[in-house]
Amino acid sequence: QQQVKQSPQSLIVQKGGISIINCAYENTAFDYFPWYQQFPGKGPALLIAIRPDVSEKKEGRFTISFNKSAKQFSLHIMDSQPGDSATYFCAASTGANNLFFGTGTRLTVIP
Amino acid sequence: DARVTQTPRHKVTEMGQEVTMRCQPILGHNTVFWYRQTMMQGLELLAYFRNRAPLDDSGMPKDRFSAEMPDATLATLKIQPSEPRDSAVYFCASGLSREAFFGQGTRLTVV
Numbered sequence: 001q002q003q004v005k006q007s008p009q010s011l012i013v014q015k016g017g018i019s020i021i022n023c024a025y026e027n028t029a030f031d032y033f034p035w036y037q038q039f040p041g042k043g044p045a046l047l048i049a050i051r052p053d054v055s056e057k058k059e060g061r062f063t064i065s066f067n068k069s070a071k072q073f074s075l076h077i078m079d080s081q082p083g084d085s086a087t088y089f090c091a092a093s094t095g096a097n098n099l100f101f102g103t104g105t106r107l108t109v110i111p
Numbered sequence: 112d113a114r115v116t117q118t119p120r121h122k123v124t125e126m127g128q129e130v131t132m133r134c135q136p137i138l139g140h141n142t143v144f145w146y147r148q149t150m151m152q153g154l155e156l157l158a159y160f161r162n163r164a165p166l167d168d169s170g171m172p173k174d175r176f177s178a179e180m181p182d183a184t185l186a187t188l189k190i191q192p193s194e195p196r197d198s199a200v201y202f203c204a205s206g207l208s209r210e211a212f213f214g215q216g217t218r219l220t221v222v
Contacts (some may be wrong), residue, residue, distance in 0.1 A: 032209045043115075043202050043213030044154070089154065098167060099144070099211055101154040 003027060004092050006102025015108050019077040021105045023090035026071065030092040033077050034099070035064065038087045047088070048075075080109045113137045115214035117203050123220045129191040132217045134203030135184055143186045144204040144211060145171075145178055154202075160186065193221045 005024045023033075030084045034049035050064040050073065057064045063076040077084055079080045090102040116135040124130055136143050145157040158168035158178040168178060175197075177189045190197055200218050204211040 014116065014142050022212075034210070036213075043204075046210050049210070093209065098156055098159055100156070103153045 002103065003100035004102040006090050008105060009103070010106045011108070013080045013107065015082060015109055015111050017080050017109075019075075019080045019084070019107055019109070020089070021075045021088055021107070022072065023074065023092075023102050023105060024070075024072045024094050027092070028071070029094045031095065033064070033066065033073050034090040034091050034092045036091060036105060037060075038100075038104075039046075043053055044089055049069065077107075080107075082109045082111050084100070085109050097108075115203055116207050117201075117214035117217050119217055120184075120215065121207070121218045121220075123222065124193055126174060126194055126221055128193040128221075129189065130141055130193045130197075130219060130221075132188045132201050132203075132219070133186075134186040134205075134214060136186060136203070136205030137212060138184070140205035140207045140212075142211075143205045144202075144206075145186070145188050146202040146204065146213075148200045148202060148216070149198075157201075192217075195221045197221050 007018050014098045035047045036044035037047045038044040048059050048062050050066050052068050061078045085108050087104045087106050091099045093099045118133045142161050144159040147155045157170045160180050163180040168169050180186045200216040202213050202216045204213040
């Protein structure tokens with residue numbers, strides 16, 4: 001059973017546009033929600049993370065929006081660039097530290 | 112530049128052979144994870160350790176997989192005997208608080 005559901009599976013965005021990736025979870029014990037970025041042939045790299053006591057966190061062009069009541073969170077990439085083309089994974093964990101990953105979104109930014 | 116180091120990067124082996132993958136976590140990190148990534152299943156947690164003690168290995172096929180941490184600088188994942196369905200990229204990650212930092216992975220092909 002997938003603990004974290006992620007959509008869409010793939011996304012194509014024009015350069016300069018906004019990329020939006022969504023995730024949903026059921027386990028209310030989750031208290032840490034990171035996003036990872038993975039380029040081909042590389043391991044996932046931590047991009048940005050949020051805890052449920054805030055509704056939004058922004059780092060540069062990357063923003064996480066968090067809706068605790070809906071048990072949903074999303075990644076917004078503003079002014080998307082071709083260099084952002086990668087696979088993005090949302091994840092969630094409890095205090096036990098084991099990360100449960102979504103199935104990934106392959107983002108392609110067209111020049 | 113601290114990073115998780117995995118060896119080998121690529122491994123091709125015949126079915127039935129033993130495979131050992133090694134991981135050097137980031138110095139000072141007390142948690143080590145093993146993940147497996149496939150197109151079909153995405154990122155699956157196989158096992159993780161805290162302070163070298165195994166906390167959860169429920170994701171591993173126990174009859175053929177084993178994970179150990181002989182010391183704080185080395186984690187190993189062993190498959191014996193290997194099967195074609197074990198073909199995947201195996202990632203090691205380490206962390207101290209909530210973040211997990213991934214290595215570049217070992218791409219295993221069992222023929």
